[in-house]
Structures are given as C-alpha cells and as structure tokens.
Amino acid sequence: MENIRLIEVKEEILADNIKQAAEIRERLRKTKTMLVNLMSSPGSGKTSLILQTIANLKDSLRLGVIEADIDSTVDAEKVAARGIPAVQLRTGGFCHLDATMVTQGIDALAVSDLDLVIIENVGNLVCPAEFDTGAHKNVMILSVPEGDDKPLKYPLMFSICDLLLINKVDYLSLSDFDSAVLRKRVLALNPHITILEVSCKTGVGIEGWIDWLKREVKIFRGLK
C-alpha cells in the first residue's frame, strides 16, 4: 500500500473573502463613500430604519442602498420609490452576503457620486457575522420583542458590531425586556460598542442614530 503523506496547508478558509472585503474598503475610501452593513433578525426593522434614514438624510447626504434578500425585490422597490438608488441582490438561498456579492452591488450603483451606502444584509443573526462584507462600520438592530437574551445566543454578532440599535422601544412597557441586563450582556461581549434606543414607528431616538451616522461620515471623510 502506498504511503500516506502529510501536506502542510496552513490557509485561512475565508482568505478570498477577507481579501475581497479589504479591496472594497480601499476602493470606497478613494471615492469617499462610507459603507455601512446593517444586520438583524428578520422583522427587527432594517427596512423601516433605512426608510427613516432616507427621510432624515436625503437632503444632506447622497445615499445608496444595497438590499439583500433570499428571493424577493420588495425592499429595493420601497427604497427606490423614495428616489434613492437601490440595488437588489438575490442571494439565491444563501443566508448571508459575502464580499463578492457586495462588489456586484457596488458595481451596479454609481458609488463615486455617493456619500453613504447602506447594505441591508439578509435577516439572520448567525451567518452574516462570519462574513466580512467590506463595510467600514457594522450596525445591528435588536428589537424589543426578540428578548434581552439574544447576546447569550448569538455572541459573535454582538461582538463584531460598532453600533447596536434597540428598536421598537415603544413595546418596552408591554414586555419583560430588561434594557439594563441587555446592556450589561452586550458590553461584556464588546466594550467598545455604542448602544442607542429607537423606535422606527414613533420616531423616538431616530435623531441619535442620524447624529451617529453624520458623525461617522464626517470622521470617515476626514473632516473631523
């Protein structure tokens, strides 16, 4: 019998994605376009937040949106109806976006004319956390009805985000969601994360999110 040889491979499985994500960041740095990756469970309010953002920022920043869905164009149609360039990526069953798909989205938008592009990732707290999209900032939404135990179940997602938006705070009085417990759990995973409370429905706290975005865009463009 033939001898078995051992070959050293020593390679990152996701090396291709990591490289392509770095290329996206570099390319957008040249055009001064900030890319924000928005992640959450299905139904947490990603599309509602994007619509609120458009309403508040469309006169001061040039926006674009990359929508990802397993197989529909509903969200991109809502965005485009507000006069904002939007691209719909159908992930064809994939549970997350990777850097290759985001590159297609960026190619389809005229990014050099945009200040801020928001990616609406596939609704899922697991897989999107593993794949670098090339975004400059990662933002996640956790909505009150989902419960304050989610950081215990999906620690990776909470540990990679720059900002956590707690949405649907108008439901707080109807629920046993404990904001203090949630904060403690999230900050234990990620001491550098910013946490803001909002309600996309009533508009409460949206100003804080808009200010955060404006500030980050300024820092990104080197104006501050």
Next chain:
Amino acid sequence: MHELPITESILKIVLKHAETNNVRQVMAIHLQVGKLSDLEDEWIQRYFDYLSKGTVAQGAKLKIERTPIMVQCDACSNSYETEVAKLGDLVCPACGGRGGTLLSGREYYIKEMEVQ
C-alpha cells in the same frame, strides 16, 4: 447555517494544494475551527462529499479540531478559556473582573491534509 460556502472554500484550497503536490488521492483534511463558529461538523462533511465528487478529494474525511474560546481580562490581563454561553457574563477566574477581549475562538483554518 453557512456550511455550503465554507465547504466550497475548503475544497478550492484543498484542490489547489493537491495539484501543486501531485496528489492522487486526498485521504483526510485537518481543520481548525473556533468554538464560536456555529458550523455543524456533520453538514460540512455532507456538503464536502457532495461537492468533491469526481475530484481527487472525493471520499476524504474532514477532521475538525475545535479551538477554544480564549478571553483576556480587561482588568488584570489574565487570559482564560470560556464557553459561548458564558460570554455575556464574563468573570475573570483570577481577579473576578468583568469584561474581556476575545483572543481566539473564531478560527477557520486548514492545517494540513493526508494524501497519497
């Protein structure tokens, strides 16, 4: 949940190394995967068996070593191992300090392969 794209990447890298090393048959592939990852070992193998049909890697066994979740205490810099369920409520065994920085546990790495 994202075993398919991960498995595609594994196969691509394995076939590249198989070609440069004139491999006739890949017997086993040794992976290091961090305990923070949600990958299901059984599904990676199933997808691999499917994707590798007709290649030199057909029939190869994936041997997955799970690397521990290591955290460094923000207060005293002590490094210690922990589990996914405890990450939201870290307590340093040395000083009792809360909060820490993740050192490892997110690895996706191909270490080596056994070939003929």
